[in-house]
Amino acid sequence: MTPDQLRAALRGVPDPDWLAAALHQVAAEPATIERFFPAAGRRCGRHELPDLPGWTADEAARALLLTALPTDHARYAEALYRHGDAAERRAVLKALPLLPVGAAGVPLLHDAIRTNDTRLVAAALGPYARHLAPAAWRQAVLKCVFTGVPLAVVADLDARADGELAAMLAALAAERQAAGRTLPADATDLLDRLSADRASTAAGRAGGSDRLSTREA
Amino acid sequence: MRIFDPHIHMTSRTTDDYERMAAAGVRAVVEPAFWLGQPRTNPGSFADYFDSLVGWEPFRAGQFGVRHHATVALNPKEANDPRCRPVLDLLPRYLDKDTVVAVGEIGYDSMTPEEDEAFAAQLALAVAHDLPALVHTPHRDKARGVERSLAVVAESGIEPGRVVLDHLNEVTVKLARDTGCWLGFSIYPDTKMSPPRMVEILREHGTERMLVNSAADWGRSDPLLTRATGEAMLVAGFTEDDVDRVLWRNPVEFYGQSGRLDLTDLDLAGVDRPRDTFAGNSILRGGS
Numbered sequence: 001m002t003p004d005q006l007r008a009a010l011r012g013v014p015d016p017d018w019l020a021a022a023l024h025q026v027a028a029e030p031a032t033i034e035r036f037f038p039a040a041g042r043r044c045g046r047h048e049l050p051d052l053p054g055w056t057a058d059e060a061a062r063a064l065l066l067t068a069l070p071t072d073h074a075r076y077a078e079a080l081y082r083h084g085d086a087a088e089r090r091a092v093l094k095a096l097p098l099l100p101v102g103a104a105g106v107p108l109l110h111d112a113i114r115t116n117d118t119r120l121v122a123a124a125l126g127p128y129a130r131h132l133a134p135a136a137w138r139q140a141v142l143k144c145v146f147t148g149v150p151l152a153v154v155a156d157l158d159a160r161a162d163g164e165l166a167a168m169l170a171a172l173a174a175e176r177q178a179a180g181r182t183l184p185a186d187a188t189d190l191l192d193r194l195s196a197d198r199a200s201t202a203a204g205r206a207g208g209s210d211r212l213s214t215r216e217a
Numbered sequence: 218m219r220i221f222d223p224h225i226h227m228t229s230r231t232t233d234d235y236e237r238m239a240a241a242g243v244r245a246v247v248e249p250a251f252w253l254g255q256p257r258t259n260p261g262s263f264a265d266y267f268d269s270l271v272g273w274e275p276f277r278a279g280q281f282g283v284r285h286h287a288t289v290a291l292n293p294k295e296a297n298d299p300r301c302r303p304v305l306d307l308l309p310r311y312l313d314k315d316t317v318v319a320v321g322e323i324g325y326d327s328m329t330p331e332e333d334e335a336f337a338a339q340l341a342l343a344v345a346h347d348l349p350a351l352v353h354t355p356h357r358d359k360a361r362g363v364e365r366s367l368a369v370v371a372e373s374g375i376e377p378g379r380v381v382l383d384h385l386n387e388v389t390v391k392l393a394r395d396t397g398c399w400l401g402f403s404i405y406p407d408t409k410m411s412p413p414r415m416v417e418i419l420r421e422h423g424t425e426r427m428l429v430n431s432a433a434d435w436g437r438s439d440p441l442l443t444r445a446t447g448e449a450m451l452v453a454g455f456t457e458d459d460v461d462r463v464l465w466r467n468p469v470e471f472y473g474q475s476g477r478l479d480l481t482d483l484d485l486a487g488v489d490r491p492r493d494t495f496a497g498n499s500i501l502r503g504g505s
Contacts, residue, residue, distance in 0.1 A: 085271035
């Protein structure tokens with residue numbers, strides 16, 4: 001995802017002049033983002049963008065506003081998240097991978113993952129979640145399974161899923177089974193893939209290949 | 218019967234209530250910021266509360282197919298505590314939020330000078346943010362409280378059609394009827410108003426600019442009394458269209474003045490609407 005892609009996907013919004021003026025103003029006077037950011041939903045709409053699956057117009061507009069800042073991206077991202085309603089917080093989380101903030105946005109991910117708002121949890125598990133430590137990431141994936149967030153929202157799921165996550169999922173599956181309940185199908189599929197990996201790794205170990213432990217490293 | 222409850226404190230209610238409300242036809246609510254029973258002692262406590270009104274509570278409501286909007290203000294009771302006064306400085310941030318459709322509840326509790334100041338300051342905020350105002354009328358010394366509230370509203374310069382005076386009754390409705398303000402009535406199990414008394418008021422004063430709410434909160438109250446009032450109206454001979462006007466189109470019109478009411482994509486299945494519906498069930502985003 002790049003700012004240009006966001007800009008292109010937003011061409012059809014109801015009030016494109018407002019957005020263009022806001023972006024211009026934010027570049028010149030960064031503090032003005034505090035008024036534009038909450039207004040973006042009612043100016044640009046909240047519909048899904050056909051050219052940008054997984055993004056709504058308000059999210060894309062707000063992410064673009066953040067990328068328009070000349071400096072202090074981390075400070076503004078944090079303030080807009082802390083002072084934002086749920087939609088604004090979601091937009092900040094989705095914008096993080098586009099901003100030159102290094103790992104400074106990680107506390108915002110922790111905050112979002114602590115909530116029970118599934119839209120925030122989902123938004124925290126995009127590409128920026130590569131900055132999350134493994135333990136926190138696994139807990140977040142498990143929380144998705146618990147709260148019914150589709151695992152398709154988790155970036156790099158297969159590349160990052162490890163033996164520890166497999167053990168946690170298997171334990172949850174056992175609890176659910178004991179209670180006469182099931183895991184969501186995507187979680188069962190993930191567990192199957194991880195178990196198959198493990199089996200092939202065990203088989204391959206004799207032949208010198210150890211894919212799973214490479215991934216864990 | 219589609220129902221928009223224009224005043225209900227869902228933070229104090231359970232998910233059972235959301236389920237029963239949805240089953241009764243409630244598809245939209247406005248939750249005004251108010252007193253929580255336990256007095257707060259610092260502005261941070263309010264910030265967390267306001268965050269919940271624009272964050273967690275709309276999410277919770279959405280899980281039951283109910284659209285949640287809010288009004289934000291420093292309530293009259295806590296306006297008297299100097300430790301809470303800095304809340305006034307927090308308000309502009311929240312009055313910019315998409316789901317905040319009015320300034321409220323403002324007005325009087327004990328009619329103190331501190332309440333005078335907070336009331337006037339927050340009406341000025343409503344004007345500055347181009348938002349309607351929800352005015353709570355006091356429970357004690359109510360008639361004088363309504364008169365004084367009307368004087369403060371007139372002095373503020375806010376357009377009366379953008380103000381609702383809430384918790385009115387048989388006595389106070391007469392003071393407010395011809396002011397151009399909207400008239401709010403809270404239907405309670407045994408205080409404030411009851412469904413039969415509400416029907417009498419509608420018979421006498423008509424359905425124009427009338428808002429009926431449950432004002433359900435942490436006290437003895439019932440979120441289904443909006444529905445009960447609609448049913449009492451039908452029994453008394455009002456048409457389905459009258460009921461739809463009072464319980465849906467009127468609150469849509471009043472809060473729609475914010476330009477922020479978003480009722481798109483609501484699932485109205487199971488809610489039998491009268492044929493002559495109002496375009497306002499899909500108020501477009503946009504405006505200010």
